[in-house]
Amino acid sequence: MKSAKLTFLYLLTPFILFGQTSIFSNHTHFTYLATYTDSLRNIHIQDTIYLTSSNTPWYVSPKRQKTIVWEYQTTLNANIKKQIHSLSWLKYDTTGFIENDKEIFIHPPRCNQYSYTEVAPFPQINYPLEIGKTYKKILFTGSHLGEWSNLKFINQYKIIKQEKITILEEQRTGWFIQSTSTSKLGVSKMNFIFNTDIGFIKLHYLFYDHKEIKLQLLNYK
Numbered sequence: 690m691k692s693a694k695l696t697f698l699y700l701l702t703p704f705i706l707f708g709q710t711s712i713f714s715n716h717t718h719f720t721y722l723a724t725y726t727d728s729l730r731n732i733h734i735q736d737t738i739y740l741t742s743s744n745t746p747w748y749v750s751p752k753r754q755k756t757i758v759w760e761y762q763t764t765l766n767a768n769i770k771k772q773i774h775s776l777s778w779l780k781y782d783t784t785g786f787i788e789n790d791k792e793i794f795i796h797p798p799r800c801n802q803y804s805y806t807e808v809a810p811f812p813q814i815n816y817p818l819e820i821g822k823t824y825k826k827i828l829f830t831g832s833h834l835g836e837w838s839n840l841k842f843i844n845q846y847k848i849i850k851q852e853k854i855t856i857l858e859e860q861r862t863g864w865f866i867q868s869t870s871t872s873k874l875g876v877s878k879m880n881f882i883f884n885t886d887i888g889f890i891k892l893h894y895l896f897y898d899h900k901e902i903k904l905q906l907l908n909y910k
Contacts (some may be wrong), residue, residue: 712788712793712885712886712887712888713742713755713757713786713788713888714742714744716742716887716888716909716910717741717742717743717910718739718740718741718909718910719739719740719741719742719888719906719908719909720737720738720739720740720906720907720908720909721737721738721739721740721904721905721906721907722735722736722737722904722905722907723735723736723737723738723798723803723902723903723904723905724736724901724902724903725769725802725803725900725901725902726900726901726902727769727900728898728899728900732766732768732769734763734766734769734802736761736762736763736802737762737907738759738760738761738762738798738803738904739759739760740757740758740759740760740798741757741758741760742755742756742757742786743755743756743757743758747783747784747785747786749784749785750785753785753787754785754786754787755785755786755787755788756783756784756785756786757783757784757785757786757795757796758781758782758783758784759781759782759784759798759799759800760780760781761779761780761781761782761798761800761801761803763801763802765778766802769801769802773801773802773804773805777800778800778801779800779801782798782799782800784796784799790816791815791816792813792814792815792816793812793813793814793888794811794812794813794814794826795811795812795813795889796811797809797811797812797892797904798904802902803902805877805894805896805900805902806894806902807830807834807837808830808837808840808842808870808872808874808877808896808897809870809877809878809879809894809896810826810844810845810846810868810869810870810877810878810879811826811828811844812879812881812889812892813826813844813846813868814864814866814883815846818848818851818864818885819848820848820849820850820851821847821848822847822848823845823846823847823848824845824846825843825844825845825846826844826846827841827842827843827844828841828842828844829841829842830842836874837874840872840873840874841872841873842870842871842872843870843871843872844868844869844870845868845869845870845871846866846867846868847866847867847868848864848865848866849865849866849867850864850865851863851864851865852865854882854890856884856887856890856906857906857907857908857909861884861886861887862884862885863882863883863884863890864882864883864884864885865880865881865882866880866881866882866883867880868880868881874897875897875898876897877894877895877896877897878894878895878896879892879893879894879895880892880893881893887906887909888909889904889906890905890906891903891904891905891906892904
């Protein structure tokens with residue numbers, strides 16, 4: 690019986706230590722309040738976007754990533770369209786995420802007014818979570834993004850603090866992470882809050898040309 694108990698505990702250890710391998714399996718629908726502000730603060734748009742995850746392999750990287758779908762609500766805005774690099778105005782965007790005992794990595798919403806997240810740090814967590822820890826990821830853009838094409842981005846992250854915060858009227862632990870993305874364009878920043886049970890709670894982007902995007906979790910299930 691002792692051997693059986695030890696085996697059971699061993700199998701559960703990754704979940705007890707990290708708690709990260711079940712976020713996108715236990716919760717598959719996320720609703721975010723999103724705001725976009727242009728560099729002159731003349732345009733300010735508030736929107737609701739939805740993230741849906743699945744266990745289906747993402748066709749671009751089927752061995753490493755599973756599928757998520759971002760759903761957008763914003764109607765086409767000609768003034769915004771002039772300012773952004775989105776090739777088309779989309780209702781849905783299918784992309785990928787990674788979730789395992791070493792990291793969580795998701796492709797952010799990258800269409801419509803959110804195309805700027807392409808040139809900022811992507812939401813990423815490297816385990817174990819420790820205050821003061823730093824980590825880095827290097828990404829490259831494709832050849833279809835105009836002046837953003839074929840660029841190298843050095844994304845650097847630092848875990849700043851851990852504290853209790855209110856998330857959807859519940860007290861939970863939030864990890865505060867600061868990140869920067871450096872390229873020929875300049876430096877873009879993204880500060881975010883992460884919870885090991887729910888995932889990405891809040892993301893605040895400030896881009897190299899002073900445009901700004903904020904995402905705030907409204908609901909999950």
